[in-house]
Amino acid sequence: MITLQKIRVTFNAGTILENRALRNVSLAIPEGQFVTIIGSNGAGKSTLLGAVSGETAISQGSVAIGDVDVTRWPVHKRAKFAARVFQNPLAGTCATLSIEENMALAYKRGKQRGWHLALSSNRRKIFQDRISILGLGLEDRLSDSIGLLSGGQRQAVSLVMATLSDSHLLLLDEHTAALDPRMAAFVLELTNKVVKEFSLTVMMVTHSMKDALASGDRTIMLHQGEVVFDVAGDERKKLDVPQLLEMFSRVRNEELSDDSLLLG
Numbered sequence: 001m002i003t004l005q006k007i008r009v010t011f012n013a014g015t016i017l018e019n020r021a022l023r024n025v026s027l028a029i030p031e032g033q034f035v036t037i038i039g040s041n042g043a044g045k046s047t048l049l050g051a052v053s054g055e056t057a058i059s060q061g062s063v064a065i066g067d068v069d070v071t072r073w074p075v076h077k078r079a080k081f082a083a084r085v086f087q088n089p090l091a092g093t094c095a096t097l098s099i100e101e102n103m104a105l106a107y108k109r110g111k112q113r114g115w116h117l118a119l120s121s122n123r124r125k126i127f128q129d130r131i132s133i134l135g136l137g138l139e140d141r142l143s144d145s146i147g148l149l150s151g152g153q154r155q156a157v158s159l160v161m162a163t164l165s166d167s168h169l170l171l172l173d174e175h176t177a178a179l180d181p182r183m184a185a186f187v188l189e190l191t192n193k194v195v196k197e198f199s200l201t202v203m204m205v206t207h208s209m210k211d212a213l214a215s216g217d218r219t220i221m222l223h224q225g226e227v228v229f230d231v232a233g234d235e236r237k238k239l240d241v242p243q244l245l246e247m248f249s250r251v252r253n254e255e256l257s258d259d260s261l262l263l264g
């Protein structure tokens, strides 16, 4: 269970640039749940993921992963519990290292030993098996520099890397947004496969209402730093994109099209 209690994040507090990016957000996400997060530009979606991963300092509230209160834990310590995949494929991997070295780093995330120790022949077999899930033939290219891969291949490897550490929480921050439509669909499909296979708990930010409803089992919408609706189960199954847009426009009291949400 991920438990966020009354999270507040205020950037530039006390200045004319003060921005209350998250206002009293409380959420309880049971283990194994896949939550999709939508909302227009600046709604606080990335800030929410940052509050969980530790990349964003919270002004008030608490974050617990399982029974552990991690509110005061730095990013590197929380990495044991949570893996994050960013929009920019270059952000989550190190271009100058090989695929297997990147995997070794992911493997040792939250552990004490150096990454070279994670590169034993046993480990290499695990990496090969794991990466073959992708069906991209990368198991034969483990010693290639990761910088040689396309954006989509890199996102795919990042997903596999997320399954190598002991973390069971996957934070996806618009991880398909920078890819062409075909690759985006492939990476999303792969996401669902990996999540299912490794029973991961997921928080996925997306600008696509369609993807938000098609993936996962719960959808929350943020608006101006607040959760404005939270839907799961049968109620969610019955929802379609136009209805979701209508709910959103009711919240904002204005008319929106899918594109206007996508483009903010």
Ligand SMILES: Nc1ncnc2c1ncn2[C@@H]1O[C@H](COP(=O)(O)OP(=O)(O)OP(=O)(O)O)[C@@H](O)[C@H]1O
Pocket: 011, 012, 019, 021, 039, 040, 041, 042, 043, 044, 045, 046, 047, 048
């Ligand atoms: N480091 C920061 N310093 C100051 N303000 C910030 C910082 N990070 C985010 N913000 C502001 O906090 C608000 C929420 O930003 P956030 O990135 O969480 O929105 P978002 O919903 O992810 O938007 P988008 O869909 O555009 O990525 C925005 O007004 C943003 O400008």
